Amino acid sequence: MADWLTGGVAAITGAGSGIGAALAQDLARRGMHLALADRNAQGLEATAASARSAGVMVTTHAFDVTDRAACGAWPQQVLDAHGKVTVLANNAGVAVGGTFQQVAADDFEWLLDINFHAPVRLTRAFLPLLARERAAQVVNVSSIFGIIAPPGQTAYSSAKFALRGFSESLRHELERDGSPVRVTVVHPGGVRTAIASSAKVPAGATQEELAQHQKAWKAVLKMAPEDAARTIGDAIARRAPRVLVGKDAKQAAFLQRLAPVTYWKYIGAKLAREIERS
Known part of the structure; x- marks a missing residue:
């Protein structure tokens, strides 16, 4: 089933670190050539150098989405360098800490631009090239916070819910029109990346609040990026419409279906216990 990936070309954003870097390695091992994008040129080159050891062609594109x-x-x-593109993985993302009233309007808009508007504009830009192929895939990395919405994550959840909605509606349109392009929406749980440590924080946050914030993330960000990337790569290979990454994501999604209004009562209590133990 994964044969369609071999010899294909994957364009991946946020490839300089975390899930994006690990996904680049995973797809390279599956025989895909890579066009990697990130604003971090140094991280991007490190990912590319490692991916090239799999014997595939890799180009780097340093820009901000x-x-x-x-x-x-x-x-x-990408077309000039590789001749085609078969997978677009919209992975780049950022986080902003704080409640809705604490987060500055400019920071809220900044996050939406990276986590939602950029995937939309890149999907629009790449769709004509993807549609030329016998089989192609748009992969949008949402989050478990695109299924559940914790307090303190109004900006992040807004973007990830929007990306989920965009992905599902687009998938239905493409299926209806008989397009060779399919859509996979990815919902990772707690993956051990730098997104929490690099998150913007409210200007007035105290050191105590920052310490509590970091402690909370440390308690939940457990899965190695390589394990997450393997799950995502398998989902792309089988052209799955949706993938939940990690046991925690599956449990949270189940609770949301079971108690769509009151799920946070249970998830929040479980999280508080995990933070206390950490």
């Missing part, structure tokens, strides 16, 4: 001109130019750059 908030740069609309760079996003618009990227598909042609």
Whole structure:
């Protein structure tokens, strides 16, 4: 079933670290050539150097996904270098800590631009190239916070819920139209990346609040990025419409279905116990 990936080309954002870097390695091992994007040029080159050891062609593209001109130019750059593209993985993401009233409006908009608007604009830019292929895939990395919405995550959940809705509606449209392009929406649980430590925090946050914030994330970010990438790679290979990454994501999604209004009463209590033990 994974044969369609071999010899294909994957364009991956946020490939300089975390899930994006691990996914690049996983797809390279499956025989995919890579076009890797990240604003962190140093991290990007490290990922590329490692992926090339699998014997595939890798190009790097250092730009920020908030740069609309760079996003618009990227598909042609990939086409010029690789001749085609078969997978677009919208993985780049950021976090902002704090409640809705604490988060500055500019920070809220900044997060939405990276976590939601960038995947939409890149999907629009790449779709004509993807549609040329016998089989192609758009992979949008949402989050378990695109299924549940904890307190203190209004910005992040807003973007990830929106990305989920966009992905599902787009998938239905493409299926209806008989397109060769399918859509996979990914909902990782607690994956051990730098997204929490690099998150923006409210200007007025105290050291105690910051310490509690880091303690909470440390308690839940447990899965290795390589394990998450393997699960995502398997989902892409079988062209799955949705994938929950990690036991915690599966449990949270189940509780949300079971108690769609009151699920946080149970998940929040479990999280509090895990933080206390950490």
